[in-house]
Amino acid sequence: MIVIVCLDDKKGMMFNYRRQSRDQAVTERIQKICMGKRLWMSPYSDKLYGSLEGMELIVNPDFLSMAGGGDICLVESDSLMPYIEKIEQVIIYRWNRTYPADVYLDLDLSQWERRERHEFPGTSHEKITEEIYERRT
């Protein structure tokens, strides 16, 4: 299972049941990564990302339990710890900003190896950083 998350500078993901931020450039990156693949997401994510095309898109409240090997999961608010053994790769989009937060990424990234990192400008964010982590072998 490949997980996609968006994070602020303090690993924050949500505040008051709402995503911290959004950017069309990130949506386009996700679209590109998921092209031809299976993308799982929650009903909340469906409102923003449900119109992505060129992939098999499945919306389910229990999507992290249901996703299989190689599937991509867009995670905005769910805890990942219960599924840690299933996760093969983590793709992070960093806003490079601090926002209010009450939901945080619960993965200890020091246990993962960063394989790729690059920056790109967003439509409303000056700089977004994409990082790809894989399980340490």
Added chain:
Amino acid sequence: MRGEHNFMKKTVLHNYLFLCMAVFCLLFTSCGQMEKRKDPISIEEIPAYSGQPYVEIDGNQPDFPEKDKTKKSFEQYSDLDSLGRCGVAYANVGKDLMPTEERGSIGKVRPSGWHTVKYDIVDGKYLYNRCHLIGYQLTAENANEKNLITGTRYMNVDGMLPFENMVADYVKEMGNHVLYRATPIFDGKNLVAKGVQMEGYSVEDEGDGICFNVFVYNVQPGIWIDYATGESKEDSGTGDGGNGVKETPAPDVGSQTGQDGADTETEVVEIRGNKKSKIYHCLGQASYEEMADSDNLVVFRSEQEAQEAGYRKAKR
């Protein structure tokens, strides 16, 4: 005669209707300067600070009147009270209110309770920042004394800035409006606010994107503050008064845009450039003080920044 009587009757009726409309307008519509609203949080209702820079109020639900939920941008700032303190700052933030140029100096404004004081344990050393109630990145209000309060570095950067960032990025990305209100909460006649109530609500999507109601604490971990005056001391647990250095004479001005490009005004020494002569002046140089009021003032955060912008240093 009858015609004249009818005319007078009409005039009286006219005036009466006009008066009624004016009263109605002032009481119930946006013609009034500040909106009728539910009372802001009272001092008694504020939970004690427990290590987090902000706390949710009323289930994180703001209280904005329906009639303000429009696509029309506005901004309102309360007059200072008799103690020189700020009141409510209220805006419907749209892209059209956002800044189109770099922020200038705000060092001339001395908000109520202001002290220039440094501590080694404070990030950036200076305890107090001139905190915008509504951040510059939202409404481009610069040195507006009705929008600047004495706030700790902690409140400014860890408390208020994340909310400003969230709203600014949402408005820029979506092009929507966000109702935004910052209410400084003072205890009695204190000159320094206990904190700021911050509320936000995205209009076009009915709060789907932005919705919050929080109280941000005007505290600084490790520092004791006398909110009546703004005096402070290091709260080392020894009760010895700490080692705060009050009214440091040198850098009384300054504004620095932090890494978020937002309202992290901190008391660093600014470099004052003259955009006409392309000469910059450092603190202590001959024309430094007079540049503060110059129409040609350009503020840099460092000499290097000034030089990279093509400026050269004044000779004296």
